[in-house]
Amino acid sequence: MTYAIEGNTGRWTVVVGLEVHAQVVSESKLFSGASACYGGEPNDQVSLVDAAFPGLLPVINAHCVEQAVRTGLGLRARINRHSVFARKNYFYADLPQGYQISQFDKPIVGEGHLVLDMPDGSSRTVGIERLHLEQDAGKSIHDQVPGASLIDLNRAGIALMEIVSHPDLRAPDEAGAYLRKLRSILRYLGTCDGNMEEGSLRCDVNVSVRREGEEGLRTRCEIKNVNSVRFVMQAIEVEARRQVEVWESGGEVLQETRLFDPSRGETRSMRSKEHAHDYRYFPDPDLLPLELDEEFISKVRATLPELPDEKKERFIADYGLTPYDASVLVVDQANADFFEEVAKDRDGKLAANWVINNLFGALSKAGLSLAESPVTSGALGRLLDLMTSDVINGRIAKDVFEIMMETGAEAEAIVEERGLRQVTDTGAIEAAIDEVIAANPDKVEEVRSGKDKLLGWFVGQVMKGTGGKANPAVVNDLLRKKILG
Amino acid sequence: MALDKTTVANIAFLARIDIPEDRQETLARELSSILTWVEQLEQVDTQGVEPMASVANLALSWRPDAVTDGGCVDDVLSNAPEKNSNCFVVPRMVE
Amino acid sequence: MTVLTDLTLVEARDGLAKGDFTAVELTEAHIRAMEASRALGAYITETPEQALEQARQSDARRATGTVGLMEGLPVALKDLFCTKGVRTTAASRMLENFVPPYDSTVGRNLARAGAVTLGKTNLDEFAMGSSNRTSFFGPAVNPWKRTGDDAALAPGGSSGGSAAAVAGRIALAATGTDTGGSIRQPAAFCGIVGLKPTYGRCSRRGIIAFASSLDQAGPMTRSVKDAALMLSAMAGHDPLDSTSAPVEVPNFENALTGDIRGLRVGVPREYRADGLDPEVSALWDRGVEMLRDAGAEVVEVSLPHTDHALATYYILSSAEASSNLARYDGVRYGLRVEGKTLDEMYSRTRGAGFGPEVQRRILIGTYALSAGFYDAYYLKAQRVRRLITRDFLEAFGSVDVLLTPTTPTPAFALDEEPTDPLTLYLNDVFTVPTSLAGLPALSMPAGLSGQGLPLGLQLVGRHFQEETLLNAALVLERACAFSGAPMFAGKEV
Numbered sequence A: 001m002t003y004a005i006e007g008n009t010g011r012w013t014v015v016v017g018l019e020v021h022a023q024v025v026s027e028s029k030l031f032s033g034a035s036a037c038y039g040g041e042p043n044d045q046v047s048l049v050d051a052a053f054p055g056l057l058p059v060i061n062a063h064c065v066e067q068a069v070r071t072g073l074g075l076r077a078r079i080n081r082h083s084v085f086a087r088k089n090y091f092y093a094d095l096p097q098g099y100q101i102s103q104f105d106k107p108i109v110g111e112g113h114l115v116l117d118m119p120d121g122s123s124r125t126v127g128i129e130r131l132h133l134e135q136d137a138g139k140s141i142h143d144q145v146p147g148a149s150l151i152d153l154n155r156a157g158i159a160l161m162e163i164v165s166h167p168d169l170r171a172p173d174e175a176g177a178y179l180r181k182l183r184s185i186l187r188y189l190g191t192c193d194g195n196m197e198e199g200s201l202r203c204d205v206n207v208s209v210r211r212e213g214e215e216g217l218r219t220r221c222e223i224k225n226v227n228s229v230r231f232v233m234q235a236i237e238v239e240a241r242r243q244v245e246v247w248e249s250g251g252e253v254l255q256e257t258r259l260f261d262p263s264r265g266e267t268r269s270m271r272s273k274e275h276a277h278d279y280r281y282f283p284d285p286d287l288l289p290l291e292l293d294e295e296f297i298s299k300v301r302a303t304l305p306e307l308p309d310e311k312k313e314r315f316i317a318d319y320g321l322t323p324y325d326a327s328v329l330v331v332d333q334a335n336a337d338f339f340e341e342v343a344k345d346r347d348g349k350l351a352a353n354w355v356i357n358n359l360f361g362a363l364s365k366a367g368l369s370l371a372e373s374p375v376t377s378g379a380l381g382r383l384l385d386l387m388t389s390d391v392i393n394g395r396i397a398k399d400v401f402e403i404m405m406e407t408g409a410e411a412e413a414i415v416e417e418r419g420l421r422q423v424t425d426t427g428a429i430e431a432a433i434d435e436v437i438a439a440n441p442d443k444v445e446e447v448r449s450g451k452d453k454l455l456g457w458f459v460g461q462v463m464k465g466t467g468g469k470a471n472p473a474v475v476n477d478l479l480r481k482k483i484l485g
Numbered sequence B: 001m002a003l004d005k006t007t008v009a010n011i012a013f014l015a016r017i018d019i020p021e022d023r024q025e026t027l028a029r030e031l032s033s034i035l036t037w038v039e040q041l042e043q044v045d046t047q048g049v050e051p052m053a054s055v056a057n058l059a060l061s062w063r064p065d066a067v068t069d070g071g072c073v074d075d076v077l078s079n080a081p082e083k084n085s086n087c088f089v090v091p092r093m094v095e
Numbered sequence C: 001m002t003v004l005t006d007l008t009l010v011e012a013r014d015g016l017a018k019g020d021f022t023a024v025e026l027t028e029a030h031i032r033a034m035e036a037s038r039a040l041g042a043y044i045t046e047t048p049e050q051a052l053e054q055a056r057q058s059d060a061r062r063a064t065g066t067v068g069l070m071e072g073l074p075v076a077l078k079d080l081f082c083t084k085g086v087r088t089t090a091a092s093r094m095l096e097n098f099v100p101p102y103d104s105t106v107g108r109n110l111a112r113a114g115a116v117t118l119g120k121t122n123l124d125e126f127a128m129g130s131s132n133r134t135s136f137f138g139p140a141v142n143p144w145k146r147t148g149d150d151a152a153l154a155p156g157g158s159s160g161g162s163a164a165a166v167a168g169r170i171a172l173a174a175t176g177t178d179t180g181g182s183i184r185q186p187a188a189f190c191g192i193v194g195l196k197p198t199y200g201r202c203s204r205r206g207i208i209a210f211a212s213s214l215d216q217a218g219p220m221t222r223s224v225k226d227a228a229l230m231l232s233a234m235a236g237h238d239p240l241d242s243t244s245a246p247v248e249v250p251n252f253e254n255a256l257t258g259d260i261r262g263l264r265v266g267v268p269r270e271y272r273a274d275g276l277d278p279e280v281s282a283l284w285d286r287g288v289e290m291l292r293d294a295g296a297e298v299v300e301v302s303l304p305h306t307d308h309a310l311a312t313y314y315i316l317s318s319a320e321a322s323s324n325l326a327r328y329d330g331v332r333y334g335l336r337v338e339g340k341t342l343d344e345m346y347s348r349t350r351g352a353g354f355g356p357e358v359q360r361r362i363l364i365g366t367y368a369l370s371a372g373f374y375d376a377y378y379l380k381a382q383r384v385r386r387l388i389t390r391d392f393l394e395a396f397g398s399v400d401v402l403l404t405p406t407t408p409t410p411a412f413a414l415d416e417e418p419t420d421p422l423t424l425y426l427n428d429v430f431t432v433p434t435s436l437a438g439l440p441a442l443s444m445p446a447g448l449s450g451q452g453l454p455l456g457l458q459l460v461g462r463h464f465q466e467e468t469l470l471n472a473a474l475v476l477e478r479a480c481a482f483s484g485a486p487m488f489a490g491k492e493v
Ligand SMILES: [Mg+2]
Pocket: A019, A162, A204
């Protein structure tokens, strides 16, 4: 169902577009040779260019250009052979030059798209309007000196990619899926580490609402710097609700910048920024247009890894996975690789099932990452092998897996040590069956008169009698023979 | 283009230049006469002429991605009017 | 006996090479002249100790046989060139106490070539002006005076301090920067040679920016040969300036053959506007004749958009300046006037730190870039800029150099300076168009006015053809035999 807000006067839908600032993975800054590492002592990762000393000039970092192109290709976007750096002029303490070097009407990457994988297995395509390169600003610290703010320029000048979506998103969970997918692609490409806590990925959310069925867009508000997927979803929800209330009470939503306060679950107008902005963009005369040739673009294209969407298609085709399972596995390259190691020469569906439901479930319960998993892909694979070669049955396998998670021991050792081998000796199973039949003559009659479902009950009783170790298929077979002849 | 005092005050705010009240009138007159003079450019037919941002007939040159600079906090702060804990100090910014 | 401060750069170089005198002696003579000439206001900051130390090192290098192009030659730097450990002011209150922790690339190139730096010369604040009157430190004064008149004359601007220092024999040569005529106009007013190279020939790194797409550093000297020598030392590709051209630097002095037979010289029709000073017009005609006599072919050419160059220049340079000067905000360096809020601190700092002309240009530039006016002012000016550039390129289809006057008048008195900015901008009417087109252009003294003041002629060349330009200038220099020396010169005690 489409997402809607029940107002007092009817149903409203929400229109969302995201502007994501992704910090480019690089050694040095976009226009200076200072380190782009996270952290560092205040102002120690600053060159005099970053601090805008008079007469010092920007020189562009080749790797940052390549990263932007790589990202553009990953987003199936048009790479602009000719793009222009422009100055965005405004005064702020964390902006040393008095302008940000950014791109305006001629960005390095144009239209592209991104496919969302929704939890119900469906997909949706979201348009990317553009990607441009720009400088990050410095950091201001407000709580250290009374009445003053401190300025640390370590971040100033680090390369960012601003990735702007079309207003194609229609629900908070779509926005969440968009962010997760974008982060996944950026990580596959190695162009941004996607770490939202450290601010490598920051999100501005544009939200507007309209009545269900209404054409055209109403005034939108921009919620600045929301720093987790969960908060993005919450912010959209509360902002949309707020806007519905404004419209329904006869008011008008003003185009403005707002902040999301997660502790109070509300968005607030940033009054301080209300003074009309006039950025006076113009081409930076210290830089020339950025020209890319086809050879360069092809070279970058040749280094692209298999991306999540392609991998997902391959998992569906090669391993017979459901679209949903495939999309869960490809979110992270390490997850996908792990799965493929487990699935190699084995049943893909079984492998996917175990990786997603058993392994990921257990890891998340234990608060561990895949890299920290006590069960390696090899060990999990060998557990599956014990199952498929009928050494143990599925139920026992779950128990064995739990022990593996706790001890890190090999499945086979656990099985031997604890005597968990499956009982396939028909004599022993027959004895157990006979016992159950003898104790339940009335139920036997019921089965014979056509109540097939009761057979399952018999299987359960027999399994119990064998300590769970009987081969369920053999039990089934023998039961049928003995009761139905 | 004749600029009035309010417009001058707005531009002065955009440019962050404090213009005393008593200078705004004169300034408005000076700026207006310059702008009027500049408007002669309207007479030039520029139909189909691409704007020219630079005379340097070059492609932008790229530098390799290597840390070659920074680590010079003393130089960075050497001219700071006010500093504290290796940071620049400004009047408290409203968040 | 030779007066060391009267030597040209090339003569001094040759004298040092022959061992006629040492770099220390040459430098000491200039330090004495600097002290004796303080009334000219040519320097904002003198660095005599540093100069002597450099001279001693130069003599020591020479003793080991290491000799750079400018070895041991004392020169001055316009106070727009950042100098490590020596304050650099741009003649602004804003940077009164700014001490850069770095050198400009051009300054470093000169130092590597062995030059000795005497100090930092006066200029119009942030290089915005044509008179030197906007300097926070008071104007430099032209060493020349009208015959029988003691009125102090403007040295021109913005590189007026450099021009006064070179004409007044208190530096063998000096660097200047030219955005719309700031090397050539003061060179003409002070009777020296000033060369604005092709945009991109000299690195802009470490030179305080006025208008990035126009700014270009160049030599200011007392002879054409000197200009060739000094440009060879200043120029070169700089990987730290993205607009610096990756082209070879020839030894410009070697290009000076003095043979211009077959050279095609263009005379732009539009420059002979009504009201052109008859003396200036006559000098121009004489210059044309001299080149013809030397075997050049003279052709009349047309630069139809000339009339609109000043307005175009004014919008583009002010727009770029409004952004380039945004960094002077009282946070990291320079003047700071406290305020309760960040914005109040900014506005007070910039209101107090910038003089009226700089403020005017920032405001015009801000306006020209602002929403709703960008297309009508800034973009329009960029389009006209292309037309102006096309005019030149077309003219250079049929000629090799252009010959024009440098300024419409000789130097004016400092207290006669027109207060109306528009009249003042007219000083640059012949220099601005070439700046917009990024072309190399040179001004050289070609004669004296009736009142005994130097008049300059301007040669304009194709992009990166400074050699052709310098060679034509050498021929003119020989023909003019300009021998005038200013009243103030040679005051060495
Ligand atoms: Mg944005």
